[in-house]
Amino acid sequence: MKTKFDEQLEEMHVELIKMGSLCEQAITLSSRALLGDEKSQVEQVYSVDGEIDQQEREIENICMRLLLLQRPFASDLRKISAALKMISDMERIGDQASDIADMVPYIRFSEAKSKVHIEAMAKATVKMVTDSVDAFVQDDLNLAQRVIDSDDEVDDLFNRVKNELIDLIYAKDIDAKVALDLLMTAKYYERIGDHAVNIAEWVVYSITGVHKSNE
Amino acid sequence: MKTKFDEQLEEMHVELIKMGSLCEQAITLSSRALLGDEKSQVEQVYSVDGEIDQQEREIENICMRLLLLQRPFASDLRKISAALKMISDMERIGDQASDIADMVPYIRFSEAKSKVHIEAMAKATVKMVTDSVDAFVQDDLNLAQRVIDSDDEVDDLFNRVKNELIDLIYAKDIDAKVALDLLMTAKYYERIGDHAVNIAEWVVYSITGVHKSNE
Numbered sequence: 001m002k003t004k005f006d007e008q009l010e011e012m013h014v015e016l017i018k019m020g021s022l023c024e025q026a027i028t029l030s031s032r033a034l035l036g037d038e039k040s041q042v043e044q045v046y047s048v049d050g051e052i053d054q055q056e057r058e059i060e061n062i063c064m065r066l067l068l069l070q071r072p073f074a075s076d077l078r079k080i081s082a083a084l085k086m087i088s089d090m091e092r093i094g095d096q097a098s099d100i101a102d103m104v105p106y107i108r109f110s111e112a113k114s115k116v117h118i119e120a121m122a123k124a125t126v127k128m129v130t131d132s133v134d135a136f137v138q139d140d141l142n143l144a145q146r147v148i149d150s151d152d153e154v155d156d157l158f159n160r161v162k163n164e165l166i167d168l169i170y171a172k173d174i175d176a177k178v179a180l181d182l183l184m185t186a187k188y189y190e191r192i193g194d195h196a197v198n199i200a201e202w203v204v205y206s207i208t209g210v211h212k213s214n215e
Numbered sequence: 216m217k218t219k220f221d222e223q224l225e226e227m228h229v230e231l232i233k234m235g236s237l238c239e240q241a242i243t244l245s246s247r248a249l250l251g252d253e254k255s256q257v258e259q260v261y262s263v264d265g266e267i268d269q270q271e272r273e274i275e276n277i278c279m280r281l282l283l284l285q286r287p288f289a290s291d292l293r294k295i296s297a298a299l300k301m302i303s304d305m306e307r308i309g310d311q312a313s314d315i316a317d318m319v320p321y322i323r324f325s326e327a328k329s330k331v332h333i334e335a336m337a338k339a340t341v342k343m344v345t346d347s348v349d350a351f352v353q354d355d356l357n358l359a360q361r362v363i364d365s366d367d368e369v370d371d372l373f374n375r376v377k378n379e380l381i382d383l384i385y386a387k388d389i390d391a392k393v394a395l396d397l398l399m400t401a402k403y404y405e406r407i408g409d410h411a412v413n414i415a416e417w418v419v420y421s422i423t424g425v426h427k428s429n430e
Binding site (some may be wrong): 060063067068088162165166179 | 275279282283289292296299300303360380381384385390391394395398399403
């Protein structure tokens, strides 16, 4: 028979999966809007970001109830503390998706965006977020590790975009304002990649009990 | 007579104060190095950032021991959960100080930095970090509120630096690479301001029980 504790732990798990899927939505929507999909609206991104914030509060409350209700075993405490950490990263992914949405009006119809590797950054980070959430849902250690490994790729893409922008400014082939906005956008993608790596590291911790930073 | 729980709660408090003071050090050292103080070394920033990371682990362990040892009252649980949130923000302040230190070799001796309001950003955010830590140490609700209010000032300064950089690029009065590096540096300061605000909001929560996001 399931205890009250087991039930609430399961509820925490379900709500985390929901929050992860909202993060995927936020970053996919903002990337579509940025890359010029006519039907995509930035308002949707802000609204999903709001849902993500609410979801963070909801999960925090579940975790606090779990901690107040009983003295959890070490392995359950590990799951709860990993959840508390993970939702901070998910919440920031929502924020960065909103930051990208803020840039959309200035970049969406600019030709300059096709001259730098911003679409590659968008694709790579959407995949990292999706994979980190899948790794959590499926308790998949290998997938979590692949997310962690793919961080270098996104960092390289950021440096590439930065160098492309410098060249475009030198060649007077880009408006200075658009160049700075594209750099900020690339940085937001890089940060989303960092948060996906953090989530993957918490997945590893909740499966193995070992967090990278303690190795 | 003090219980074991009270002792560990006090230990948590002392270690948090230590971590806050390390954050102040990291950001002060990186700002000095950036603004051209000959004696400042970026290596010191990286070393303090490393201490901050260790301190986060240490405080996390104390919090977990507190949660495992006993079933805390709601008010103590609030302090412990505020501590767990606060150290995430402190850890990121250390990261951003390191990010600024990374920029030092490219900006330190460039004249361009005096043409934009980067020093004003450095001063404003160092003050925010110091004040947020003081507000925590002294349980000072008014000071925490002042930190929260000063965030707009830093956001305005970021936009000002961005516009100054755009003008300098138009006027061909700055190297494109330096311009992009200065923009990133300004963004790191803006983020540090955001984290100081988060810390101040957790101070408000641990005193009043009300967190801004739940209002």
